[in-house]
Structures are given as C-alpha cells and as structure tokens.
Amino acid sequence: MSAFRGTGRAEGFDLAVALRRFVPISVLVLLLGASAIVAPGTLSFSALTGFVSDAAPLLILVIGSTMPILTGSIDLSVAGIASLTGVLVVQLAPIFGPWTCLVVLLIAIAFGALQGFAHAWLQIPSFITTLGTLSMLSGLSLLLSNATAQPLPDSDPFITLLSNTTFGIPNTGYAVIVVVALLALLMRYSRIGRDLFALGAGERTAVMSGVRTIRVRSFAFASSAGCAALAGLALVSVTEFSSPTLAGNLLLLSIVGVVLGGTAISGGVGGLWAGVIGGLITAWLRVATVLIGVAPTAQYIVFGIMALIAVGLTTDRGKIGVIK
Amino acid sequence: MKLVAKAGEVPGQPASRSLRFPARPGRWLQSIGPVAVLVVLALAFQLASHNFLSPGNLAAIAEAVAVPVILATGLSFVILLGAIDLSLEGVMATSSMTVALLAANNVNGHHWGIWAIVAALGVGVVFGAFNGVLNTYFRMPSLIVTLGSWFIGLGIASVLFPSQVPGIRDPIVLGLASTQFAGLSLIVFIAVAVLAIFHLVLNYTHLGRMIYAVGGGEATLVATGLRVPLFKLAAFMISGFLAALAGLLLSAQLGDGNADIGNGLLFPAVSACVLGGTLLSGGRGGAIQSAIGAVILEVLNNGLIQIGAGPYVRNIISGAVIVTVVAISGLHLRRKLRIVK
Numbered sequence: 001m002s003a004f005r006g007t008g009r010a011e012g013f014d015l016a017v018a019l020r021r022f023v024p025i026s027v028l029v030l031l032l033g034a035s036a037i038v039a040p041g042t043l044s045f046s047a048l049t050g051f052v053s054d055a056a057p058l059l060i061l062v063i064g065s066t067m068p069i070l071t072g073s074i075d076l077s078v079a080g081i082a083s084l085t086g087v088l089v090v091q092l093a094p095i096f097g098p099w100t101c102l103v104v105l106l107i108a109i110a111f112g113a114l115q116g117f118a119h120a121w122l123q124i125p126s127f128i129t130t131l132g133t134l135s136m137l138s139g140l141s142l143l144l145s146n147a148t149a150q151p152l153p154d155s156d157p158f159i160t161l162l163s164n165t166t167f168g169i170p171n172t173g174y175a176v177i178v179v180v181a182l183l184a185l186l187m188r189y190s191r192i193g194r195d196l197f198a199l200g201a202g203e204r205t206a207v208m209s210g211v212r213t214i215r216v217r218s219f220a221f222a223s224s225a226g227c228a229a230l231a232g233l234a235l236v237s238v239t240e241f242s243s244p245t246l247a248g249n250l251l252l253l254s255i256v257g258v259v260l261g262g263t264a265i266s267g268g269v270g271g272l273w274a275g276v277i278g279g280l281i282t283a284w285l286r287v288a289t290v291l292i293g294v295a296p297t298a299q300y301i302v303f304g305i306m307a308l309i310a311v312g313l314t315t316d317r318g319k320i321g322v323i324k
Numbered sequence: 325m326k327l328v329a330k331a332g333e334v335p336g337q338p339a340s341r342s343l344r345f346p347a348r349p350g351r352w353l354q355s356i357g358p359v360a361v362l363v364v365l366a367l368a369f370q371l372a373s374h375n376f377l378s379p380g381n382l383a384a385i386a387e388a389v390a391v392p393v394i395l396a397t398g399l400s401f402v403i404l405l406g407a408i409d410l411s412l413e414g415v416m417a418t419s420s421m422t423v424a425l426l427a428a429n430n431v432n433g434h435h436w437g438i439w440a441i442v443a444a445l446g447v448g449v450v451f452g453a454f455n456g457v458l459n460t461y462f463r464m465p466s467l468i469v470t471l472g473s474w475f476i477g478l479g480i481a482s483v484l485f486p487s488q489v490p491g492i493r494d495p496i497v498l499g500l501a502s503t504q505f506a507g508l509s510l511i512v513f514i515a516v517a518v519l520a521i522f523h524l525v526l527n528y529t530h531l532g533r534m535i536y537a538v539g540g541g542e543a544t545l546v547a548t549g550l551r552v553p554l555f556k557l558a559a560f561m562i563s564g565f566l567a568a569l570a571g572l573l574l575s576a577q578l579g580d581g582n583a584d585i586g587n588g589l590l591f592p593a594v595s596a597c598v599l600g601g602t603l604l605s606g607g608r609g610g611a612i613q614s615a616i617g618a619v620i621l622e623v624l625n626n627g628l629i630q631i632g633a634g635p636y637v638r639n640i641i642s643g644a645v646i647v648t649v650v651a652i653s654g655l656h657l658r659r660k661l662r663i664v665k
Contacts, residue, residue: 118647118651122651124647124651125604127467128604128646128647131594131646132591132644132645132647132650133647135591135639135640135642135646137643138639139638139639139640139641139643142636142639143636143640252472252474252475255468255471265465266465295483297479297482297485298479298482298483300475300476300478300482301475301480302479304475305472307475308469311464311468311469311472312462
C-alpha cells in the first residue's frame with residue numbers, strides 16, 4: 001500500500017509529511033480505544049458487524065471521492081448519484097429484471113466519465129461542473145420518484161447479495177474490500193495510478209511529460225461515480241426503500257472522510273489507504289457522537305468543524321499561490 | 325488617484341474598460357445578451373399561455389424573485405473575488421431560527437421586537453466573517469470553508485429548533501411580508517433597495533473597485549501592498565448579511581422559523597450569477613447582472629409551470645444552465661494551457 005502514498009517529497013525527513021502519514025491511523029486507534037473504555041460493548045462482535053453495515057456505504061463513497069481529490073479536482077455530485085441509484089433501481093427493474101443493478105452501475109460510471117471529460121475538455125472548474133450535476137441529479141431523483149420513498153423490487157439478486165451476511169459479516173463489508181482491491185491493483189499495475197498523483201502534484205509538469213489529463217480525469221470521475229452508485233446500492237440494501245434524498249447528508253461526510261485520512265484537498269498527497277482510514281474514522285465518529293450523547297441534529301456541527309480542522313491541517317498551502 | 329486608475333486597468337468595471345479599448349462584439353453581446361434572453365423568454369411564454377404578461381402574473385414573478393435577487397446580489401460580491409460562498413442555505417436556516425426564537429413567538433417568552441431582526445442579520449455577518457477569516461487569514465479554499473459552514477449553519481438551526489415549530493407572532497417581523505404598497509409586498513421593495521445600494525457599493529466605492537480588482541488579478545494586487553484580506557473579508561460579510569436577510573424575509577413570509585428555509589436556494593443563486601454574466605473566475609459582472617440572471621430563472625420557472633412542467637424541473641434546469649453557461653463563456657480560453665481544478 002505504501003506505494004500509493006504521496007510522491008510529493010521523497011528525500012529527507014519532513015515533519016508535515018510524517019504527521020500526515022501517522023496522525024490519521026493513531027487517531028483511529030485512539031478513537032477505538034476511547035470508545036472501548038467509555039462503552040465496552042462497542043467492540044463486541046455483534047456491535048462491530050452492525051458498524052460494518054452502517055459504515056460500508058460511507059467507506060465506499062470516501063474511497064471514490066478520494067480519486068478526483070488526488071488530482072486536485074473535487075466531485076460534489078457523489079451524494080446525488082447515490083440517491084439517484086436507488087430511485088433508478090426501482091424505475092428500471094421492470095425493464096432490465098435481474099440485470100438492473102449492473103445497468104445502473106454502468107450508467108453511473110458512464111455518467112462519471114462524461115462528467116470528468118466535460119470538466120477536463122471544456123475546462124470548467126470541477127466544483128461547478130459537479131455542483132451543476134448535483135442539482136440536476138437531485139432534481140431528477142425527485143422527478144422520477146415523484147418525491148416519495150418506494151419499496152425495492154424484492155427479487156433483485158444483487159441487492160439480496162449485498163444485504164446478506166457471510167461468516168457473520170455483512171456482505172457490504174466484503175464489497176468495500178473488493179472495491180479497494182480493484183482500485184489498488186489498477187493504480188499499482190497501470191500508469192493511471194502514477195498519473196493521478198502527477199496531476200495532483202503539479203499539473204503543468206504532468207502535461208508537459210505527456211500525461212493525458214483528459215483521460216486521467218475521466219477515469220478519476222468515473223471511479224468516483226461508480227463507487228457512489230455502489231454506495232447507493234449498499235444504502236438501499238439496508239433500508240429496503242429507495243428515497244430521492246437518501247444520501248443527501250453524505251456529501252459532507254464523504255469529503256470529511258477524505259481529508260481526515262490525510263488526503264490533501266490541494267491534490268497529489270494521500271491515496272486509497274488514506275481513504276479507508278479516513279472513512280473508518282468518520283464512520284466511527286458518527287457512532288462515537290451518539291455514544292457520548294451528542295444529539296443527532298448536532299452532528300452536522302461536529303462534522304462541519306471536523307472538516308474545517310482537517311482541511312486546515314492537511315492543505316499544502318505552498319502549492320496554491322492564490323487561495324480562492 | 326493613481327491607484328484607482330490601476331484598479332480600472334485590471335479587468336475592472338465594464339464601463340471604464342470600454343472607454344479605454346474599442347468594444348469587441350463579444351463583450352457587447354455578453355452585457356446585452358441576458359436582457360435579450362429575458363425579453364425573448366417573456367414573449368415566448370406570452371405566446372404560449374396568453375396570460376404570462378398579465379399584471380397579476382408579473383406581480384407574482386416580482387414576489388417570487390425578490391429573495392433570489394437578494395441572495396444573488398450578496399453572492400456576486402464573493403464570486404467577483406473569484407471565490408464561492410456555499411454557506412447561504414446554512415446561514416438562512418440559522419437566521420430564520422434566530423428571528424423566530426427572539427421575536428415574540430409561541431414557544432418562549434422573548435419579544436425582542438426589532439432587535440430580533442438585528443440579531444438575525446448579525447448572525448449572517450458573523451457567518452460571513454467566519455468564512456472570510458478562514459479563507460484569508462488561515463488560507464483555506466473558500467469552497468471547503470463555506471461547505472463546512474453550510475453544514476454548521478444547518479446544525480445550529482436544528483439544535484436551536486424547539487419541541488414544536490416556532491410560530492412568529494411579532495407584528496414588526498410579520499409586517500415585513502404582509503405590508504403592501506401598490507399591490508406588492510414590502511419584500512419586493514426591500515429587494516429593489518438592496519440591489520440599488522449594493523450596486524452603488526460595487527461601482528462607486530473604494531471597496532467595490534477593490535473587489536473587482538481582486539477578482540481580476542489577486543497576485544498583482546497583493547504585490548501593490550494593499551490589504552487584500554480586508555476586502556475579501558468584507559465581501560464574505562456582505563454575502564452572509566444578505567443571506568441572513570433572505571432567511572429573515574422568508575421566515576416573515578412563512579410566519580415561522582424553519583431549518584429547511586433555504587433548501588434548494590443555493591443552486592439557483594449561483595446559476596443566477598453565472599447566467600447574468602458574472603464570471604466564476606472573478607473580476608467581471610456585477611449585482612445588476614446577477615439580478616437579471618435571477619429574473620431570467622424565475623421567468624423560466626414561472627413560464628414552465630404555466631405550460632405544465634412539474635416543480636422539480638427547476639433544479640434540473642438551473643443545474644444545466646450553470647454548466648452550459650460556464651462552458652460557453654470559457655470556450656475562447658481553451659487555446660491557452662490552463663490549469664483548471
């Protein structure tokens with residue numbers, strides 16, 4: 001895994017880099033330890049399996065969001081894609097039958113690739129591209145579902161698979177491992193992994209060295225959209241209902257997860273492993289805030305502040321001349 | 325004086341620029357285009373539904389567009405810097421809950437009257453200052469800062485939310501929406517006044533010129549030794565103030581405090597700015613342009629409903645509008661090797 005870490009500064013000991021690398025994992029361990037002391041039941045097997053099915057959608061979302069952020073872009077449309085996925089599964093089930101989920105996943109990946117292409121080829125800033133598509137996607141889910149929650153078709157094989165458990169562990173947990181393994185192999189054994197970091201670390205240099213920006217960006221956004229769709233499927237496999245606003249509050253959480261893991265919002269620093277750690281911290285924090293008695297309504301405040309602190313600590317300010 | 329001339333040279337106000345250089349047709353099209361779109365849309369809807377331009381419907385459009393115009397005016401200040409303010413919905417939620425809980429209401433014993441209004445507006449200024457300080461002094465991207473404060477605002481509003489919906493009973497606050505002049509509510513006149521005042525601020529004050537200059541070339545401006553962070557801070561505070569005003573007016577209209585009051589108003593505000601010709605890269609556009617953008621969106625919305633399209637089409641259209649307009653307005657820059665994140 002260490003191969004996927006930032007390629008920013010190789011030589012010499014840099015305190016900031018070392019902090020970025022080891023702080024997230026220590027925070028995770030400390031969090032787990034603290035909650036084990038406060039409420040010993042939280043680390044029991046049954047509690048942990050519950051945590052897995054609660055955390056899996058968020059983890060997948062965070063891993064997906066990491067990819068565009070590594071290139072220095074950002075994908076704000078992930079929550080919209082995840083919500084629309086559930087709605088589409090219900091809408092398309094009569095047409096595609098058992099293949100519905102696969103079709104929806106492919107649609108999402110194609111949409112993400114198109115989004116990345118539009119952002120890179122038309123040179124529209126990624127945040128405005130994805131803010132626009134977020135608005136379109138949430139409008140579309142409301143329109144298609146007529147703003148109501150609908151029951152899922154109960155015979156869908158993929159959703160049944162996701163909602164089952166193997167050896168006592170929810171299958172969504174295995175889905176996270178599959179996603180990470182797939183992306184890790186792709187990034188390790190094809191040049192796309194290094195290209196992602198190259199774009200984030202210094203785009204001009206990367207372009208001059210022959211990195212195909214448009215292709216890399218399309219890949220980053222396609223994988224983020226694909227992960228978002230899978231996260232949406234994992235979500236509806238738990239709720240068994242599709243709702244047009246199901247994933248609405250996951251947008252901020254997914255970005256919080258990315259930065260908490262040590263992936264810099266300025267790009268080029270971080271990686272898949274950081275995404276996994278950050279996602280786990282965020283998911284665990286969501287549990288921990290309930291444990292220590294923070295009202296669910298106040299969670300927004302906690303996560304908003306967490307996001308600001310994490311970004312403040314991890315942004316590489318030297319790289320951005322003018323902060324907009 | 326020399327300073328002012330310098331600010332004009334950086335892609336400053338369209339007026340001073342067109343005096344200096346022969347106007348190019350693209351520029352001219354950019355400023356007249358939105359108005360032309362507005363006229364064409366209005367005529368098309370009139371042909372399609374026949375009562376689009378009736379006084380009743382025009383008044384309805386004016387009522388509906390008042391709050392979006394206020395939001396777009398505030399947002400213009402931040403977008404002119406080249407930054408973005410995503411926290412509008414959160415600020416509106418907090419200001420709505422603040423006014424509902426501090427003015428005379430059916431939940432607690434407070435009856436601050438006009439001071440409740442002041443407090444609600446103050447909340448917006450504080451949010452703006454928070455965004456501005458984090459963006460300028462802590463050097464964090466405005467996108468992330470305001471994304472964070474968007475959710476912090478929503479969280480504060482939900483925490484403040486009492487056991488039941490706080491209904492506003494204060495005559496002053498309710499009067500903001502119920503007072504009528506010439507068939508239009510006070511809200512419309514407030515919106516016009518806000519637009520006029522902040523248009524003047526942008527075009528005839530030092531602060532306004534500096535905001536254009538920051539958007540035109542921040543690095544140059546920093547090099548001149550001007551206190552750029554102060555101008556940016558002021559822009560964020562104005563945006564927060566006007567978002568709070570919008571939240572206050574909507575609460576007066578609804579008659580209660582609501583954490584979801586700003587729901588779905590951010591995207592139309594951003595697309596209004598973009599549609600009116602305020603560039604997201606900063607430095608070009610203005611309050612009036614953004615207001616025209618807001619009117620276009622409302623005309624489109626109203627016309628589509630009259631034709632029979634559903635209420636959710638609005639989101640889809642404003643999203644499509646943002647992407648399309650930004651893409652088209654940036655097309656001529658594609659030849660350069662630009663780094664777009």
